[in-house]
Amino acid sequence: MGPTLVAGLREIWAHKFRSLLTMLGIVLGVSSLVAMSALVTGMERGAKEALIAIGGLARIRIEPAELPAEQRHLADQAVGITLRDVEALEQNIPLVTLTSPEMRIPVTVSANGRTFRPWLCSGVRPAALEMFEHRIAHGRMFNEIDDELARNVCVIGTATRDELWGAPEDIGREIIPVGETLYINGVPFVIIGMFEHYESEQERREREFRQRQQPQPQAQTGPQRDRGWGRRPGGFAFRLKNSTIYLPLNTVWMRFRGLVATTGFGPPRLQATNVVPDRAEPVLSSLEVKLASIEDLPETLQQMRNVLMVTHRGIEDFQFRTQEEWAEQIETFVRNARISGGLIAGISLLVGGIGIMNIMLASISERVREIGIRKSVGASDGDIFVQILAESVVISVLGGFLGMGAALGLVRLVSQLSPTGNEPIVTPLALGVAFGFSVVVGILAGLYPAVKAARLNPIEALRYE
Amino acid sequence: MALVELRNVSKIYHLGGEEIRALDNVSLDIEEGEFISIIGPSGSGKSTLMHILGCLDTPTSGTVKLDGIMIQDASPRELAAIRNRKIGFVFQFFNLLPKLNVLQNVELPMIYSGVPARERHRRAMAALEAVDMANRAKHRPSQLSGGQQQRAAIARALVNNPRIIFADEPTGNLDSHTGETILQLFRRLNAEGRTIVLVTHDPEIAAVTPRRIEIRDGRIAPKPDLRLAGLQTRQ
Numbered sequence: 032m033g034p035t036l037v038a039g040l041r042e043i044w045a046h047k048f049r050s051l052l053t054m055l056g057i058v059l060g061v062s063s064l065v066a067m068s069a070l071v072t073g074m075e076r077g078a079k080e081a082l083i084a085i086g087g088l089a090r091i092r093i094e095p096a097e098l099p100a101e102q103r104h105l106a107d108q109a110v111g112i113t114l115r116d117v118e119a120l121e122q123n124i125p126l127v128t129l130t131s132p133e134m135r136i137p138v139t140v141s142a143n144g145r146t147f148r149p150w151l152c153s154g155v156r157p158a159a160l161e162m163f164e165h166r167i168a169h170g171r172m173f174n175e176i177d178d179e180l181a182r183n184v185c186v187i188g189t190a191t192r193d194e195l196w197g198a199p200e201d202i203g204r205e206i207i208p209v210g211e212t213l214y215i216n217g218v219p220f221v222i223i224g225m226f227e228h229y230e231s232e233q234e235r236r237e238r239e240f241r242q243r244q245q246p247q248p249q250a251q252t253g254p255q256r257d258r259g260w261g262r263r264p265g266g267f268a269f270r271l272k273n274s275t276i277y278l279p280l281n282t283v284w285m286r287f288r289g290l291v292a293t294t295g296f297g298p299p300r301l302q303a304t305n306v307v308p309d310r311a312e313p314v315l316s317s318l319e320v321k322l323a324s325i326e327d328l329p330e331t332l333q334q335m336r337n338v339l340m341v342t343h344r345g346i347e348d349f350q351f352r353t354q355e356e357w358a359e360q361i362e363t364f365v366r367n368a369r370i371s372g373g374l375i376a377g378i379s380l381l382v383g384g385i386g387i388m389n390i391m392l393a394s395i396s397e398r399v400r401e402i403g404i405r406k407s408v409g410a411s412d413g414d415i416f417v418q419i420l421a422e423s424v425v426i427s428v429l430g431g432f433l434g435m436g437a438a439l440g441l442v443r444l445v446s447q448l449s450p451t452g453n454e455p456i457v458t459p460l461a462l463g464v465a466f467g468f469s470v471v472v473g474i475l476a477g478l479y480p481a482v483k484a485a486r487l488n489p490i491e492a493l494r495y496e
Numbered sequence: 497m498a499l500v501e502l503r504n505v506s507k508i509y510h511l512g513g514e515e516i517r518a519l520d521n522v523s524l525d526i527e528e529g530e531f532i533s534i535i536g537p538s539g540s541g542k543s544t545l546m547h548i549l550g551c552l553d554t555p556t557s558g559t560v561k562l563d564g565i566m567i568q569d570a571s572p573r574e575l576a577a578i579r580n581r582k583i584g585f586v587f588q589f590f591n592l593l594p595k596l597n598v599l600q601n602v603e604l605p606m607i608y609s610g611v612p613a614r615e616r617h618r619r620a621m622a623a624l625e626a627v628d629m630a631n632r633a634k635h636r637p638s639q640l641s642g643g644q645q646q647r648a649a650i651a652r653a654l655v656n657n658p659r660i661i662f663a664d665e666p667t668g669n670l671d672s673h674t675g676e677t678i679l680q681l682f683r684r685l686n687a688e689g690r691t692i693v694l695v696t697h698d699p700e701i702a703a704v705t706p707r708r709i710e711i712r713d714g715r716i717a718p719k720p721d722l723r724l725a726g727l728q729t730r731q
């Protein structure tokens with residue numbers, strides 16, 4: 032086996048350029064396989080990170096919904112989502128570990144001579160902190176007493192700070208506006224806490240990259256750096272999260288009850304049927320529920336629906352929203368990307384394999400005499416078979432290694448060209464699969480030529496000119 | 497028991513319905529230590545006989561026994577092993593691998609018998625020594641004269657210490673002087689105890705071998721050619 036392999040390597044070395052050309056298909060196939068897999072894995076990780084940032088799969092939102100057609104006439108009796116639902120769910124569904132009622136209001140905030148419209152301003156209970164995986168970096172979250180007494184206190188995200196007092200990157204130092212007064216729709220609130228700055232891994236690297244590139248803040252006259260939302264799905268989730276202001280639930284009810292959105296997510300539409308200026312009972316914008324497990328999600332949802340149907344007196348003016356859709360979208364995207372990447376790689380590998388087979392066939396017809404000589408001095412059919420097969424596999428595996436090298440280089444290049452994108456991740460599995468494929472292609476491509484060479488009749492082979 | 501026993505061996509080719517009897521009922525014994533020349537006109541079946549003796553080909557009918565082994569019953573793998581260990585072949589066109597140097601060419605049979613690299617090298621050098629080619633070990637065949645190539649090929653035939661050496665017109669491609677040195681080499685090897693069968697067109701070469709076999713139309717001629725006999729008396 033050793034000398035056979037050496038003979039194969041020597042044969043390849045004797046035709047360096049030809050062998051390199053032959054390897055090209057395998058190089059392309061393997062490098063596209065590894066690079067595609069790395070890119071998709073990177074994107075997958077980014078998307079999953081964002082999914083976790085918004086609370087994960089175990090979080091379910093209950094929000095107002097249009098009544099089903101057969102209940103339309105009961106619209107004026109619909110009660111909406113209320114705090115009674117919260118109690119009912121907590122008492123009847125054991126899987127519910129956390130509830131967070133929410134009253135969303137559209138606001139304009141102002142302080143320090145500037146104004147800002149945050150994406151989300153809502154009245155919540157302290158549990159919202161855990162529900163949405165918020166972390167307080169400075170100050171504190173309001174507590175039950177603040178809520179009970181309907182104090183004018185608020186907790187803000189870094190986006191509000193950035194807009195009203197300036198971002199650390201722009202002004203060169205971090206302002207912590209805890210203790211400052213913030214005017215929310217003209218009502219003064221004391222900022223008692225600020226969340227930490229949320230960002231994806233990529234954004235963190237982007238920020239650090241910028242810091243390294245320009246330690247001194249640049250002139251303010253230039254175009255502002257991109258603060259747009261929604262460039263990437265991952266970044267989007269983090270930006271929304273930073274642009275959050277939380278007020279105590281009771282405070283919102285006391286101060287802004289007329290503004291509370293009760294028509295599902297999005298900009299509030301003031302509909303006569305839905306918003307009653309002086310409602311007796313607090314109506315929520317939505318209610319978030321966290322489950323202990325998502326094992327039996329459909330059954331749990333059914334149970335929750337039954338409980339809510341009682342509190343809503345049989346009127347189905349609510350709906351559930353889960354993160355499954357997003358998770359499924361991630362999965363679908365990843366699957367599609369893998370399939371198309373695999374298809375490209377597969378075609379390249381097929382073409383590469385055909386190229387190798389072609390060159391091996393040419394090579395053995397060039398070497399008929401050599402094969403005859405080897406047989407005459409005692410090479411068995413098996414020896415010849417192994418020799419040709421080994422050559423084919425060596426070409427293919429060398430191509431595979433070149434391809435892996437090319438892929439690693441490519442991935443490096445991609446992450447250097449756009450250090451802010453989802454960093455491609457080369458997994459050992461992808462490398463292993465690529466190596467396996469190059470071995471298999473080498474074997475398949477070499478099989479027929481090797482059989483053909485092994486079957487050569489030694490006398491005819493020796494007579495061959 | 498003879499080293500080689502051929503019994504009623506025939507080799508028949510069919511070409512477009514026509515039957516060609518390349519060998520026709522040949523029986524032959526070769527004893528250990530013999531030096532035999534095979535002569536005969538072109539197309540008479542000498543090479544065919546050599547190929548069957550050398551286990552490169554199998555007879556259509558008849559039996560071949562080499563060193564106690566029935567060749568026609570052996571599998572291709574066993575035949576390869578017999579070619580490798582018991583037989584040394586020398587060809588008219590040398591048949592060295594052009595991409596390997598002389599040493600590597602001589603090592604080739606030992607690769608297929610699984611001799612370790614160090615031992616291969618030692619034995620190949622010894623065989624090259626024996627044919628006076630040790631100083632050309634690192635040369636490529638294309639850098640050698642015809643006689644030198646043939647001596648390298650003989651070293652390759654010797655290197656696995658075979659029971660018998662078959663040479664099919666080993667001097668056919670050499671000038672008469674070089675041919676003579678090759679013949680001297682064979683005679684020396686025979687004197688050292690090797691069994692050698694040599695095909696030739698050249699009556700002068702056939703004349704120096706102790707035993708001559710003449711083939712005509714695939715058969716062994718009953719008595720030596722008159723022309724040859726004349727040559728012999730003149731010598």
Ligand SMILES: Nc1ncnc2c1ncn2[C@@H]1O[C@H](COP(=O)(O)OP(=O)(O)OP(=O)(O)O)[C@@H](O)[C@H]1O
Binds near residue numbers: 509517537
């Ligand atoms: N593969 C084959 N198919 C058909 N006929 C063949 C084949 N090989 C040899 N023959 C025929 O067998 C006969 C003997 O051929 P062989 O090569 O043994 O002759 P030779 O005595 O070696 O001749 P030369 O002295 O020219 O080398 C010839 O008539 C040849 O045409």
Ligand SMILES: [Mg+2]
Binds near residue numbers: 542543
């Ligand atoms: Mg011949």
